[in-house]
Amino acid sequence: MTYKFLVSGKVQGVWYRRFVSENAKKRGFKGYVKNLPDGKVEAVTNIENENRLKEFIEILKEGSPYSFVENIEYEQIPDIKFNDFEIRY
Template identity: 50%
Template sequence: MNSYKFIIFGKVQGVWYRKYVMQIAKALGYVGYVKNLKDGSVEVVVNLDLQSELESFISKLYEGSTFSKVTDIECQKIDFVDFENFEKRV
């Protein structure tokens, strides 16, 4: 199991993007969190097992919610973080 941190840029606040990420993550059985950052971007930290899961999740992050427009995503592997569920943080 690996932990990854994503920073999502674009029109991603005030457009139900965090709710979208929560729904996707929970549907896929992932654990971690999503939160808005002060600069207008969104941070997602998630635990994934396989490289194919990583690629698929990034693809879904780019799709976004109906009113969002993702322009870029930074991804980095981080030290493992043990989560119990997927949550929206403030």
């Protein structure tokens, strides 16, 4: 299953994408994270089950030391297969 997340708060210009990417890779997630023009960050990843969904949300909530996450919205989207986790620009 593939999920798309929209993260709002102080999440741009604070090493947030790098934090998410590094921690997602360490835990074996595949997908991407990128900044959006409206100040939010989008993350899309493959999630196998409910426990993995909770684990990825925890990564998004924690963020970098300089970030502040106000809200996380997510939805299941049509499947996309990823080979790695990357930062997109």
